[in-house]
Amino acid sequence: RRGAMLACPYQRSTLGVIGILVFYYLYWNLYVFSSDSKLREDLSSLQQSYIYIKPSWGYNNSWRQIGSKANHLIYSAYFDDRLDVLETINDHNTKVPIGSLRIIAILPREFKEAITCTVRFEDFVDKSIAIGKVQSLKEHHDYKYAAYSFMCPLYVNRNSTAIHLPQSVAISYPSNRLSQLSPTFMPISYPRDVDQLFAMSRPVVSVCVGPLQQNYSDVLRVAEFVEMYRILGARHFYFYHLSASEEVMRLLRHYQSEGIVDVLQWNVPAELLTQVHFAGIMAQINDCVYRAMVVDNYRYAATVDLDEILIPLKHNSLSIFLRQCDEGRTSAYVFRNVFFYNLDS
Incomplete structure (x- = not known):
């Protein structure tokens, strides 16, 4: 009994120490979070005070090989001005972040090497940014190759006034x-x-429509898809072309001439198609979401296939539904699906 009594003070003492450590840990993290939030808020105000000079650039992208490695590919890069997506902010006394470059690529699923970004300006001045190791996007279905989406943070001198934004970026x-x-x-x-x-x-x-492939030829479905979503309030469509019939491409060119469709080349090499999930669709989804957000400044991007229609039950359109539901704190909406089967006659 005395042994048990001796054990109790020891346990209480240990628990007391643990409690103090836990309290200190929570307090310190709360302090760091609060300080970090204030720092990011201050830097955001400073970020928006600069004058930005944008380089000329081409809108369309295509898959390009990285160096000498077959099936190591880069597709696009976007300037992301959000400071809250940066994991850490370094050396903010002399240099401050103005955003990051979001790069879309395909690499081996087990890729373990440290990556360096090289940004190039219009005057051909290059700057290297070490970002370390990166991880593939999760939905790779255990294929040999996977989609990657990673960031290269951009810093400028704190006392700058006019900032020339970089024209292009490479990874090594x-x-x-x-x-x-x-x-x-x-x-x-x-x-x-x-x-x-x-x-x-x-x-x-x-x-955002998944890659058109295997010489996709159902032109009627494409027309129905576009017109139905237009009725539901959609204003713009992004199609990624790997392989489609001339009739489908003629229809897309018609919509393109009306300014409601962008057709992007999705030239995944033939030998890679069997080694990456669904023609690299995870890279396509990420590219399209950033294209809608960065280039066109759209708030919503529906990632669907041609046989998927989002139907609101109580609102006349998707745009009305989203405006009523969106309080500014939601990053994604997931819709419950129902299958409608065609019965054999």
Whole structure:
């Protein structure tokens, strides 16, 4: 009994120490979080005070090989002005972040090397940014290759006034010597109008369609899909073309001439199609969401296939439904699906 009594003070003492440590840990993290939030808020105000000079760039992208490695590919890069997505902020007394470059790529699923970003300006001045190791996007279905989406943070001198934004970016890593000697530069996408760089997103519904492949030829379904979503309030569509019939492409060119469709080349190499999930659809989804957000400043991007229609039950359109539901704190909406089968006659 005495032994048990002796044990109790020891346990209480241990618990007391643990309690103090837990309290200190929570207090310190709360302090760091509060300080970090205030720092990011201050830096955001400073970020928006600069004058930004945007380089000229080409809108369309295509898959390009990185150095000498077959099936190591880069597709696009976007300027992301959100400071809250940066994991850490370094050396803010002399240099401050103005955002990051979001890069979309395909690499081996087990890729373990440290990556360096090289940004190039219009005057051909290059700057290297080490970002370390990266991880593939989760939905790779255990294929040999996977989609990647990673960030290269951009810092400028704190006392700057006018800032020239970089024109292009390349990535390199030790095992790919050619990626260092002769980098594959990809143009960086910015808002179409640089004055909209820090503007509030427009409450517009855009639609991202999975890659058209295997000589897709159901032109009637494409027309029904576009017109149905237009009825539901969608304003813009992004199609990614790997392989489709001439009739389908003629219809898409018609919509393109009306300014409601963008058709992007999705030239995944034939030998890679059997080694990456669904023609690299995870890269396509990420590219499209950033394209809608960065280039066109749309608030909503529906990621769907041609046989998927989002139907609101109590509202006349998707745009009305989203405007009523969106309180500004939601990053994604997931819709319950119902299957409608065609019965054999």
